[in-house]
Every structure is written in C-alpha cells, then in structure tokens.
Amino acid sequence: MTNTLLIIILLGLMAIAYQLGVRRSQKVVGGPSGVRALHSLPSYYGFFTALWTGLPALLVLLLWVSLQSGVIRDLVVSDLPEAVRSLPDAQLGLVINDIQNLAQGNIVSGEVSPAMEQASAHYKSLQQTSYAASFVVVLSLAIMGLTFGWRRIAPKYRARNRVEAAIKWMLVGCSTIAIFTTLGIVLSVLFESIRFFQIIPISDFLFGLDWSPQMAIRADQVGSSGAFGVIPLFVGTLLIALIAMLVAVPIGLMSAIYLSEYAGSRFRAYAKPLLEILAGIPTVVYGFFAALTVAPFIRNNGELLGLDVSSESALAAGLVMGIMIIPFISSLSDDVINAVPQTMRDASLGIGATRSETVKNVILPAALPGIVGGILLAVSRAIGETMIVVMAAGLSANLTANPLQSVTTVTVQIVTLLVGDQEFDSPKTLAAFALGLLLFIVTLILNVVALHVVRKYREAYE
Amino acid sequence: MSKQEQIRTMDRVNATLKQRYGRERRFRRFGFFAVLLGLTFVGLMFLSIISKGYSAFQQTRILMDIEFTESIIDPAGEREYAVLSSANYAGLIKQSLRALYPEVKGRKEKRELYAIVSNGAPLVLREKVLADPALIGTRTQLWLPADDDIDMLIKGHIDRTVPESERRIKDNVVAWIEKLEADQKIEKFFNLTFLTGGDSREPELAGIGGAVMGSLYTLIITLLLSFPMGVAAAVYLEEFAPRNRWTDLVEVNINNLAAVPSIVFGLLGLAVFINFFGLPRSAPLVGGMVLTLMTLPTIIIASRAALKAVPPSIREAALGVGASKMQAVFHHVLPLSMPGMLTGTIIGMAQALGETAPLLMIGMVAFIVDIPGGAMDPATVLPVQIFLWADSPERAFMEKTSAAIMVLLGFLIVMNVLAVILRKRFERRW
Amino acid sequence: MLSVTPDTAIAVPASVIAAGFSPVADESRAINGTVGDITVADPRMTARNVNVYYGDKLAINNVSLDIGKNEVVAMIGPSGCGKSTFLRCLNRMNDTIDICRVEGEIRLDEQDIYDSSLDVVPLRAQVGMVFQKPNPFPKSIYDNVAYGPRIHGLTSSKSELDDIVEESLLKAGLWDEVKDRLDETGTGLSGGQQQRLCIARTIAVAPEVILMDEPCSALDPIATARVEELIDELREQYTIAIVTHSMQQAARVSQRTAYFHLGELVEVGKTDDIFTNPRHRLTEDYITGRFG
Known part of the structure; x- marks a missing residue:
C-alpha cells in the first residue's frame, strides 16, 4: 500500500510540474501574448517538466520494488544461525516462508522458535527501513527532476522534440515486451529444466518409457528413483491430438467449403457467427462438457457394445477437443479459400466443371499450403490445450494407442505436478518445468513452420 | 471443328454427366452435413449446460x-x-x-x-x-x-x-x-446466495460472488496493463519502426506468442513473478500480469490492423500542415483507429476472462471463502471456480458448475456483442 | 481490313463528318433501337431481347444479336457499357454471381440456353471462355490443358489425352515453345504464353463457340499481336465472340462489330462499315475518340 501512496504522490507532483512548466514557458517570453516566440507550445514545456519529474523517479521505484524482496531475504538469511543457513535450499525456503508469514501476522506452520521471532522482527524492520528509504529517494529524485526540467525552459529550447523523443522511447519499450516475454519463458523453463537434468539424465527423460513421478520424494527413500520417461505422455498427447484432428479437420474444412462456395448469403450470415461461438467458449467449459456429458455417454454406449471403456477415455477428451478446434480450422480455411483468386474459379467453371470439381481440382490444390499451415497451428493448439485434458483425461501414464483407454498428456502432468503443495526444488516440481520446456519447443517449431507456410501462401496470391 | 466431331464430343460429355452430378450432390451434402454437425455441437453444449444449470x-x-x-x-x-x-x-x-x-x-x-x-x-x-x-x-x-x-x-x-x-x-x-x-x-x-456468496464446502451455501470479484480485479489489472502497452507497441511497429532485423524479430515474437500454449505463460508467471520477484501467490495482481502477457499479442495484432486501415492520405494531410509525425499519429491516426483497437481489446479481455490453465499455475486455485477486497488479496476467478466445482462429487455442485458456466458465458456474450456493436457502429469505408 | 493501321481507321470517319454526313442515316433498319442488321445468314448463337439485372440495377437493356458461324464478332464500347456482362450471358457465367438475373432468350443452335431443363456443365463445354487476365491453374502445363478433357471424361486412355493436349497446344500456337517442358507449372510462363495456354485449355474440350473477354488487355504489344493472329486462325474452326477495349484490335480481328453504350446495343454491322461509316452519332463519337 505504501507504494500506491508513493505513486499517487508522484502523479500529483507531475501535475504540479506540468503547471509550473507551462507558467514558466509563458513567463520567459513575457506573458501569454508572447508565446509565438517560443519554439514549442507551452503545453510541451509542461509535459517536459512533468516527464523529468516522473520518469526517473518511477524507474528507480520500479527497480527498488523488484529488488527489495531479494535483498531483504539475503540480509535475513545472513543473520540466521549457522545451523539454519546450512540447510538445503528447499528447507531454507520453507523457513523463510515461515519468517515472512510471521512478519505479516499470518498463521505459521509448526512451532515458533525465539530465533524465528528474532528473524521475523529483523525482517519487519528491514522492510520498514526499505519503504522509508524508497520514499525519501524517490521523492527527492522527483523534486530534483522537476527543478532540472524547470530550469531548462527557455524560448529557444526544443521542448516538443524532447517530449516526442521520450514518448518514442516509451513506445519502443512497449514493443520489446514481446521479446522479453519470449526470453522470460525460455529462461524460466530452461533454468529449472537444467536443474532437473542434473538430477535425471536427459536421455532418461526423452526416451524413458515409464512415467511415475510420485515415487521420487527424497534421495534416501526406498524406490526413490522415480520414473521420468516422457514417451508415454507424448504418445497420450499425440493420441488425443490425433482424435481431435480427425474430428476437426473434415468438419472444419467442409464447413468452410460449404459456407464459402455453396451456401446462400442468408444462410452464411447466420451459420458463420453461430459456428464461431464455439471459438469463444472457454476451455474449462469444454472440459466440463467432456467430463460430465461426453465421457459418460461414450462409456455407456461402449458398454452396450460390450467394449471396455475407461471413464476417462482418450476418445472423450479428443472428441471434445476436436469440437473446440472446428472453428479454428474453418476460419483459417475460409481465409485461404477466399484468397484463391476468383479468376481460378471462373476458369474452371467456364470450361464446364461442376462446383465440386472446381473445389477438388482447383481450389483445394491451390489452397493446400495455407490449409496445411492452418492444420499445423491447430495441432500445436491441441498439444498445448490444458483444461479439457485436465478435466476429462486421466492421470495414469499408459503407453497405448487404444482411444478407449485412459491416457495422460504433457499438460495434465504439468498441472498435477504444480498444483497444490509443492517443494520448489524437488525433481517432481522441476519435472514440470522440463515438460514445459518440451511443450514450448514442440509448439514453437510447429508454429514457426505453420506461420512460414501460411505467409508464403499469402504472398503467392498478393 | 466438324459437326460430326462436335456431336461425338458432346456424347462423351453427356455420358458421364449423371455420375458427375451424383458426385456433386454428395459433396454438397457432405458440406452441409459438416455445417449442421458444427451447429449441433453448439446447440448440444448450450442445451446440456442450461438444462443442468x-x-x-x-x-x-x-x-x-x-x-x-x-x-x-x-x-x-x-x-x-x-x-x-x-x-x-x-x-x-x-x-x-x-x-x-x-x-x-x-x-x-x-x-x-x-x-x-x-x-x-x-x-x-x-x-x-x-x-x-x-x-x-x-x-x-x-x-x-x-x-x-x-x-x-x-x-x-x-x-x-x-x-x-x-x-x-x-x-x-x-x-x-x-x-x-x-x-x-x-x-x-x-437464489441470491449463489450470485453474491463466496465459495463453500456446502453446495447450498456456495456462491460465485468471490470468483466474480476475483475475475473483476484480474481483468482490471489486465486491462490497465495490456491496453496502453498493446496500443503503444502497435503504434511504434506500424508508424515509427524502421524496417530492420530488430523489428522483424519483434514481429516474429508477437506472432509466435499468440500461439504459445497458455499453460506456458503460467509457468513463466510462477517462475518469474512469484519465485523471482516474490509477489504473493493467488493474487489477482499476478493473475492480471500473466494474462496481460497472454493478451498482448491479440491486442497488438488487432491494433496494427486498425492503424493499417487508416489511409495514408490522413497522415499526409496532417504532415502537410506542419504537424510533427508524433502529432499526426496522436491527433489524427490514433483517434480514427481507436474503435478497431477497442474491439480487439474487448476480444482479448474476453479471452482473458475465460482463461484457466495459467491461473492454476500461480495458485489461484485455492479454496477461498472470503470475497477478495483488492488486487493483492488471495482470490480465485470464475473459470477456476468452475474447474474446482466440476471436481466436487456432490450432485448439487454439478448444478452450481453449470450455473456458473451460464454466468461466465453470459459475460462473454455481452463482451462479444459489445465488440460487434462497436465495430458496426464505427465501421468506416474510406 | 486487317492491314489497316490504327491511324487510318480513325481518320476515315473524321473526314466523313467534315463532309457533313448525317450520323443516323437509316433509322428504319434499327431493331430494338439498334442501328444496323443484328442478324446473319448462318447463326450459331442468337440472343433476343436480353435484359440483365444486378439486383435492381439494369445492366443490359433489350439487346438482340446473332453470332454467325465461323466469324469473329467484336464487342466494343466504353467501360461499364455492359459488353462483358453480355458476353458472360452467352455461357451462363453470370450464374456464378448471386444477384445477377437474366431475362430474354439466348439460343445455341436452336437450343434455349436459359431453359430450366438445360444443364450448364455441357453448355460450358460447348461454349468456352477465355478471360481478361490469363488464369492458368497452378499446375503443370500438361495438367492445365488436360483439365477439361479429364473432368468431362473425353478420353479413355493416356495416349488419347496426350493427343488432345498436343493438338490443342498446336492450335494455340504454343506447342513449339512448351513441348519440352510440359511438366513445368503453367504460372511460370510469360503473360502472352499464359493466355495462349488458357486458349489451348479452352479448345481442348472442343467447344463450338469461344468467348473472349478482353483477352489481350493484360498483354504487351508483341504478345497481343501473337494472340490476335491466333484468333484469326481459330476462326476457321470455331465461332468467336470477343470483347475488346481497343478499337484497333476489333478492326484487326473481327468480321462484325457491335457497339455497346450504357447497357444498350447501339449499332452493329460489318467491321469495315462500322469503322469507315458509322451511322449512329454515339458510335461515331466513340470511334473518333471523343469519349471512352
């Protein structure tokens, strides 16, 4: 809350700085009548002063906030008794959690020792010092900035150019967030994955046929080896994605063809948005639908046919995922089909081809690269889809191609490993990041290839 | 071409005609059937959820x-x-x-x-x-x-x-x-309790009030962060950026991020925001930040399209009377493209409202009875609440889950209709 | 007439006007408001009182015209005069446009092509079409030409198909240029070659009539000359209707010329007569370059 107050004060200071800047710019040219002698409009001098007041202060505040907790933590740890400091990282983390909870007045797991009391008091005082210091530093910086900006105002001073340059740098900053996000994803999953591969060899991970992470809790336990073979997860993921594609591709593609080549404009006007509703439904709703409507339906009907269907069959999850992907395929196909020039259709129809012959022999071959690109994107989506499989697919890692059996997927395992109580450094938790890395790499490759294919296709007809 | 030859040709054409029309009919029916099937799925889902909820x-x-x-x-x-x-x-x-x-x-x-x-x-x-x-x-x-x-x-x-x-x-x-x-x-x-109450282990006391407030705080954070940043990024890329490798890199990144699985963003949030920066778990603030990173590509892509739709003549007119490039963009181009940007933002927000998986990663899946009072309080969101209830064994929770879905879909429909109206209202033909 | 240079073709009527020639000398021979004789002795296609609407808008107003056997009919007129619309009526390509509606009667060898029992697929095999922009399919040259025979089931063996492809390419004057690279994609050819490929594709299904919608508008002068020569050669076997923007082209390739203006057929007659001796003021204004 202290930071919120500080930000409000800063904003107030910036408003004042704006007014001061405008006044001074008018004053240096002898009143409002002389503004034509200024290089820029008075408001730019106002913005200039306000930017000098706010920007450096805000940057420092941001830096402060992001580093504060780390620094305080280190200071507190260095003051802890030697016995505690030499604990392994995972347990030390728990101790620090307790200290923080104690300092915030929350309930603490376990007993509170005097050492802990002391540490939490230390933590609290450090925190208060930090807040106070940040207050002083940030505010004095703001006032220094204000003075600096205010004093630079002169008739020939190019305030507009300066303000515009500052704005431009802010725009540049915003545009680089995409890169930082990608970087953040890569680094966050990479570091944890490397730690994971130090415990479990990467070859065991990539080529192992068994997945049972529940085993590995502590090194000294019996059966501690735990199995982290990713193959069954991947087979499960691909099985479900394949079922989804078998549903989505024919239905999506044929709907797109029907709607763009056959349907009357009225039918199209209603059917297309209705189909696109499917794209707007949250995945958790699909998951609910799969788990409580489709899975029991398949199970009951399978039993009637004498089949042994698991209640968490791959078929139910895949089927519903297919439904989810229909609008994705159909709108992408619609785009590429419409990109095929009308002259192609005319040429084929003009020679006496029927519509379906035109579609099959001319439009689809011409649109094929684009459609393939769209299907690749859809596969990437199916592989990365989480909620449907978490709710409707199983947890046991069966290595099977039978769609009536229960399989598990990469995303399901990430969720099960990370939801609930976790020790941050156990191989179990780290395995989730390794799976995340794998998922990221696979979908990245699919996306890059697909986007490349689609773009090449668009260029061919532009 | 002799008349004889011509007649021979037409005989051949006519010979296969019936077969060709058969294929045509089948193809057409297949297409119609596909559309019908898609629409049936829509109907089936709504029917099953409404009848249960x-x-x-x-x-x-x-x-x-x-x-x-x-x-x-x-x-x-x-x-x-x-x-x-x-x-x-x-x-x-x-x-x-x-x-x-x-x-x-x-x-x-x-x-x-x-x-x-x-x-x-x-x-x-x-x-x-x-x-x-x-x-x-x-x-x-x-x-x-x-x-x-x-x-x-x-x-x-x-x-x-x-x-x-x-x-x-x-x-x-x-x-x-x-x-x-x-x-x-x-x-x-x-049942007013259902709309205003917090979560509970007792189905008859459980409500979505807490989850709705959690979603609201999360969405506000997402909107406050993603809209200005998305628009700024789009303005830079579309209006100011030089065509070089750096800009290409940014663009490739944006397109890829739009297709990265949402759960990976959850891993990013867990590793960076919670473990590295030490922000609190289960807080709408962190949820909003993660969802911001997820929705940014959507907003940037939509905003760029909106900027592209403004004809260059507008920019030239402004530059022609002596405006700086920045003034031309902020005074003329940006206001004209605002409806398109807002449409894209609403659609991005609708996506964010329905998103579940990344929020599971950052701990917004806890059982929370109290209705959150701010962006730092532990909270859950509507889709996660649905996920939690869907897992509960009681028959009564199935009804609650379906009803919560109805509320969520209601919000989404309102947002999408708003986007459509905005687009229709301000659609401009140059 | 084919040897007439553009300059003289335009210069002649101008001198006629200078001599005080009345623009419409013979109103009595006008049918449906059209000046000149719309009929021919040996018609392949006959159009009578054709109206075309796009939605509520009348695009073609009461046009009647015969297209004779083994002749080239040129349709000229300013942009938007309806000449392309009329051409597209002749093999019902307008069916592909939802809002387009055709009234009146068009016959191909006594068969009403707008009869509800008539099938457009064989009709389009009989009345082929070449389009404004060369539009080869993104397939090999061979597959482009073989497309029509394949879908219509015209051949029963590979060698028969090979023969048709070769014959069509020969007729289109493209064989020598492409015979060694039939497997290459058709879109890789030059613009003029592409258009001749499209003509070969059309004649591969042995049509009776070929409709050409400004076939040279996207080509350079040399390629245009080549296609024009081809049109003249094809006349011996096929009936051809060509829409063109260029009066010189009409003068060079056609035997009869029809002048369209704002959806109406203003004047029709032998090409030599139209260009040397236009009878309607609109025709005269157009060919002397006052508008268009």
Whole structure:
C-alpha cells in the first residue's frame, strides 16, 4: 500500500510540474501574448517538466520494488544461525516462508522458535527501513527532476522534440515486451529444466518409457528413483491430438467449403457467427462438457457394445477437443479459400466443371499450403490445450494407442505436478518445468513452420 | 471443328454427366452435413449446460417456527455482542424441528432430522438477532435454506421411485419432506446466495460472488496493463519502426506468442513473478500480469490492423500542415483507429476472462471463502471456480458448475456483442 | 481490313463528318433501337431481347444479336457499357454471381440456353471462355490443358489425352515453345504464353463457340499481336465472340462489330462499315475518340 501512496504522490507532483512548466514557458517570453516566440507550445514545456519529474523517479521505484524482496531475504538469511543457513535450499525456503508469514501476522506452520521471532522482527524492520528509504529517494529524485526540467525552459529550447523523443522511447519499450516475454519463458523453463537434468539424465527423460513421478520424494527413500520417461505422455498427447484432428479437420474444412462456395448469403450470415461461438467458449467449459456429458455417454454406449471403456477415455477428451478446434480450422480455411483468386474459379467453371470439381481440382490444390499451415497451428493448439485434458483425461501414464483407454498428456502432468503443495526444488516440481520446456519447443517449431507456410501462401496470391 | 466431331464430343460429355452430378450432390451434402454437425455441437453444449444449470438459480427453503428462546441465546440477559454472536443458534433450529416432528425419537434419527436444514441456517438467525436483539424471547416464522440433498430432492434430481438403497435420501426423510410439501412449508426461492456468496464446502451455501470479484480485479489489472502497452507497441511497429532485423524479430515474437500454449505463460508467471520477484501467490495482481502477457499479442495484432486501415492520405494531410509525425499519429491516426483497437481489446479481455490453465499455475486455485477486497488479496476467478466445482462429487455442485458456466458465458456474450456493436457502429469505408 | 493501321481507321470517319454526313442515316433498319442488321445468314448463337439485372440495377437493356458461324464478332464500347456482362450471358457465367438475373432468350443452335431443363456443365463445354487476365491453374502445363478433357471424361486412355493436349497446344500456337517442358507449372510462363495456354485449355474440350473477354488487355504489344493472329486462325474452326477495349484490335480481328453504350446495343454491322461509316452519332463519337 505504501507504494500506491508513493505513486499517487508522484502523479500529483507531475501535475504540479506540468503547471509550473507551462507558467514558466509563458513567463520567459513575457506573458501569454508572447508565446509565438517560443519554439514549442507551452503545453510541451509542461509535459517536459512533468516527464523529468516522473520518469526517473518511477524507474528507480520500479527497480527498488523488484529488488527489495531479494535483498531483504539475503540480509535475513545472513543473520540466521549457522545451523539454519546450512540447510538445503528447499528447507531454507520453507523457513523463510515461515519468517515472512510471521512478519505479516499470518498463521505459521509448526512451532515458533525465539530465533524465528528474532528473524521475523529483523525482517519487519528491514522492510520498514526499505519503504522509508524508497520514499525519501524517490521523492527527492522527483523534486530534483522537476527543478532540472524547470530550469531548462527557455524560448529557444526544443521542448516538443524532447517530449516526442521520450514518448518514442516509451513506445519502443512497449514493443520489446514481446521479446522479453519470449526470453522470460525460455529462461524460466530452461533454468529449472537444467536443474532437473542434473538430477535425471536427459536421455532418461526423452526416451524413458515409464512415467511415475510420485515415487521420487527424497534421495534416501526406498524406490526413490522415480520414473521420468516422457514417451508415454507424448504418445497420450499425440493420441488425443490425433482424435481431435480427425474430428476437426473434415468438419472444419467442409464447413468452410460449404459456407464459402455453396451456401446462400442468408444462410452464411447466420451459420458463420453461430459456428464461431464455439471459438469463444472457454476451455474449462469444454472440459466440463467432456467430463460430465461426453465421457459418460461414450462409456455407456461402449458398454452396450460390450467394449471396455475407461471413464476417462482418450476418445472423450479428443472428441471434445476436436469440437473446440472446428472453428479454428474453418476460419483459417475460409481465409485461404477466399484468397484463391476468383479468376481460378471462373476458369474452371467456364470450361464446364461442376462446383465440386472446381473445389477438388482447383481450389483445394491451390489452397493446400495455407490449409496445411492452418492444420499445423491447430495441432500445436491441441498439444498445448490444458483444461479439457485436465478435466476429462486421466492421470495414469499408459503407453497405448487404444482411444478407449485412459491416457495422460504433457499438460495434465504439468498441472498435477504444480498444483497444490509443492517443494520448489524437488525433481517432481522441476519435472514440470522440463515438460514445459518440451511443450514450448514442440509448439514453437510447429508454429514457426505453420506461420512460414501460411505467409508464403499469402504472398503467392498478393 | 466438324459437326460430326462436335456431336461425338458432346456424347462423351453427356455420358458421364449423371455420375458427375451424383458426385456433386454428395459433396454438397457432405458440406452441409459438416455445417449442421458444427451447429449441433453448439446447440448440444448450450442445451446440456442450461438444462443442468438453470435450477441452481433457485434455492429450496423450509418455513420454520423459530422460538428465540432467551435461555438458549443469552442466559445472562446482558445482550453482549460476544455472547450474541457465538450463541447456539443451531439449538433453536433443532428445537423447532423437534416441535415439528414430535414423533422422531432416537439419536440417529434425530441427527437425520437436523440434517434437512442447511448448516448455514444458524447464520441466518444470528444475523437477524445481531441486527435486532429485541427478537429474543419472541416467536417468528422464517424461511430457512434446506440442505443440498433436500434441495436436489425438491428439484427432482433425486428419483423418489428407485429403491431406498440406491438413493442418497432415506425413506423416513422423504416422508418428512412430503409432510412439509403437503403443508406448503417447503418452497423454491430465487437464489441470491449463489450470485453474491463466496465459495463453500456446502453446495447450498456456495456462491460465485468471490470468483466474480476475483475475475473483476484480474481483468482490471489486465486491462490497465495490456491496453496502453498493446496500443503503444502497435503504434511504434506500424508508424515509427524502421524496417530492420530488430523489428522483424519483434514481429516474429508477437506472432509466435499468440500461439504459445497458455499453460506456458503460467509457468513463466510462477517462475518469474512469484519465485523471482516474490509477489504473493493467488493474487489477482499476478493473475492480471500473466494474462496481460497472454493478451498482448491479440491486442497488438488487432491494433496494427486498425492503424493499417487508416489511409495514408490522413497522415499526409496532417504532415502537410506542419504537424510533427508524433502529432499526426496522436491527433489524427490514433483517434480514427481507436474503435478497431477497442474491439480487439474487448476480444482479448474476453479471452482473458475465460482463461484457466495459467491461473492454476500461480495458485489461484485455492479454496477461498472470503470475497477478495483488492488486487493483492488471495482470490480465485470464475473459470477456476468452475474447474474446482466440476471436481466436487456432490450432485448439487454439478448444478452450481453449470450455473456458473451460464454466468461466465453470459459475460462473454455481452463482451462479444459489445465488440460487434462497436465495430458496426464505427465501421468506416474510406 | 486487317492491314489497316490504327491511324487510318480513325481518320476515315473524321473526314466523313467534315463532309457533313448525317450520323443516323437509316433509322428504319434499327431493331430494338439498334442501328444496323443484328442478324446473319448462318447463326450459331442468337440472343433476343436480353435484359440483365444486378439486383435492381439494369445492366443490359433489350439487346438482340446473332453470332454467325465461323466469324469473329467484336464487342466494343466504353467501360461499364455492359459488353462483358453480355458476353458472360452467352455461357451462363453470370450464374456464378448471386444477384445477377437474366431475362430474354439466348439460343445455341436452336437450343434455349436459359431453359430450366438445360444443364450448364455441357453448355460450358460447348461454349468456352477465355478471360481478361490469363488464369492458368497452378499446375503443370500438361495438367492445365488436360483439365477439361479429364473432368468431362473425353478420353479413355493416356495416349488419347496426350493427343488432345498436343493438338490443342498446336492450335494455340504454343506447342513449339512448351513441348519440352510440359511438366513445368503453367504460372511460370510469360503473360502472352499464359493466355495462349488458357486458349489451348479452352479448345481442348472442343467447344463450338469461344468467348473472349478482353483477352489481350493484360498483354504487351508483341504478345497481343501473337494472340490476335491466333484468333484469326481459330476462326476457321470455331465461332468467336470477343470483347475488346481497343478499337484497333476489333478492326484487326473481327468480321462484325457491335457497339455497346450504357447497357444498350447501339449499332452493329460489318467491321469495315462500322469503322469507315458509322451511322449512329454515339458510335461515331466513340470511334473518333471523343469519349471512352
């Protein structure tokens, strides 16, 4: 809350700085009548002063906030008794959690020792010092900035150019967030994955046929080896994605063809948005639908046919995922089909081809690269889809191609490993990041290839 | 071409014509069938959810004679707050139930009788007494919520005709309820608790109020962060960026991020925001930040399209009268493309509202009873609430889940309609 | 007439006007408001009182015209005059446009092509079409030409198909240029070659009539000359109707010329007569370059 107050004060200071800047710019040219002698409009001098007041202060505040907790933590740890400091990282983390909870007045797991009391008091005082210091530093910086900006105002001073340059740098900053996000994803999953591969060899991970992470809790336990073979997860993921594609591709593609080549404009006007509703439904709703409507339906009907269907069959999850992907395929196909020039259709129809012959022999071959690109994107989506499989697919890692059996997927395992109580450094938790890395790499490759294919296709007809 | 040859050709054309038209018909039917199938799925989902969920908007209540006996509530008679707030209100209900069914004897049967009223009913009495201590010593008739099993029975989700061993409610309880029905002392009311309450282990007390507030805080954070940043990034890329490798890199990144699985963003949030920066788990602030990173590509792509749609002549006109490039963009281009950007933002927000997986990663999946009061309080969001309830075994939670989905879909439909209206209203042909 | 240079073709009527020639000398021979004789002795296609609407808008107003056997009919007129619309009526390509509606009667060898029992697929095999922009399919040269025979089932063996492809390419004057690279994609050819490929594709299904919608508008002068030569050669076997923007082209390739203006057929007659001796003022204004 202290930071919120500080930000409000800063904003107030910036408003004042704006007014001061405008006044001074008018004053240096002898009143409002002389503004034509200024290089820029008075408001730019106002913005200039306000930017000098706010920007450096805000940057420092941001830096402060992001580093504060780390620094305080280190200071507190260095003051802890030697016995505690030499604990392994995972347990030390728990101790620090307790200290923080104690300092915030929350309930603490376990007993509170005097050492802990002391540490939490230390933590609290450090925190208060930090807040106070940040207050002083940030505010004095703001006032220094204000003075600096205010004093630079002169008739020939190019305030507009300066303000515009500052704005431009802010725009540049915003545009680089995409890169930082990608970087953040890569680094966050990479570091944890490397730690994971130090415990479990990467070859065991990539080529192992068994997945049972529940085993590995502590090194000294019996059966501690735990199995982290990713193959069954991947087979499960691909099985479900394949079922989804078998549903989505024919239905999506044929709907797109029907709607763009056959349907009357009225039918199209209603059917297309209705189909696109499917794209707007949250995945958790699909998951609910799969788990409580489709899975029991398949199970009951399978039993009637004498089949042994698991209640968490791959078929139910895949089927519903297919439904989810229909609008994705159909709108992408619609785009590429419409990109095929009308002259192609005319040429084929003009020679006496029927519509379906035109579609099959001319439009689809011409649109094929684009459609393939769209299907690749859809596969990437199916592989990365989480909620449907978490709710409707199983947890046991069966290595099977039978769609009536229960399989598990990469995303399901990430969720099960990370939801609930976790020790941050156990191989179990780290395995989730390794799976995340794998998922990221696979979908990245699919996306890059697909986007490349689609773009090449668009260029061919532009 | 001789006439002879021509006739020969036409014979050949006509020979296969029937077959070709057969194929044409089949192809066309296949296409129509595909569209129909897609529409059936839409209908099926809505039907299945609405038919399961509409009843959750009603709550079964039982009309009870409550005697606010002073000796039970406040034996000392000093009306102290501490005494009143911790009094044995459940005792009042038990007393009333015993009076209603004097024939019930035996400990086991009594326990079954007490269970027909919700665990939340004493709280209702407590509120009443705290608001008006003068009630003590009087006698009133009150509609109190029934237990979720009774609720299911009244709503017809429990079949009374199947053998006793196959249903959750025993015959003696059914008989009590039938007596209440005959006396018109059990009715269905509009369920306000469902819309305003927080989560609960008791289905009849559980509400989506907490989750809706959590979603609201999360979305506000997402909007505050993603809209300005998305627009700024789009303006830079579309209006100022030089065509070089750096810009290409940015663009490739944006396109890829739009297709990265959402759960990976959750991993990023967990590793960076929570473990590295030490932000609190389960907080809407962190949820909003993660969703910001997810929705940014959508907003940037839509905003760029909106900027592209503004013809260059507008920019040239502004530059021609001596505006700087920045002024031309901020005074003319940006206002003209704002409707398109807002449409894209609303669609991005709708995506963010429905997103579940990344929020599971950052701990917004905890069981939280209190309604969050700010962006730093532990909270859950509507889709995660749906996920949590969908996992609960009670039959009554299935109804709640479907109803929560209806509310979520309602919000999404409103947002999408808003986007369509905005697009239609400000659509401009140059 | 084919040797007439553009300059003289335009210069002649100008001198006629200078001599005080009345623009419409013979009103009595006009049918449906059209000046000149719309009929021919040996018609392949006959159009009578054709109206075309796009939605509510009348695009073609009461046009009647015969297209004779083994002749090239040129349709000229300013942009938007309806000449392309009329051409597209002749093999019902307008069916592909939802809002387009055709009234009147068009016959191919006595068969009403707008009869409800008539099938457009064989009709379009009989009346082929070449489009404004060369539009080869993104397939090999061979597959482009073989497309029509394949879908219509015209051949029963590979060698028969090979023969048709070769013959069509020969007729289109493209064989020598492409015979060694039939497997290459058709879109890799030059613009003029592409258009001749499209003509080969059209004649591969042995049509009776070929409709050409400004076939040279996207080509350079040399390629245009080549296609024009081809049109003249094809006349011996096929009936051809060509829409063109260029009066010189009409003068060079056609035997009869029809002048369209604002959806009406203003004047029709022998090409030599139209260009040397236009009878309607609008025709005269157009060919002397006052508008268009």
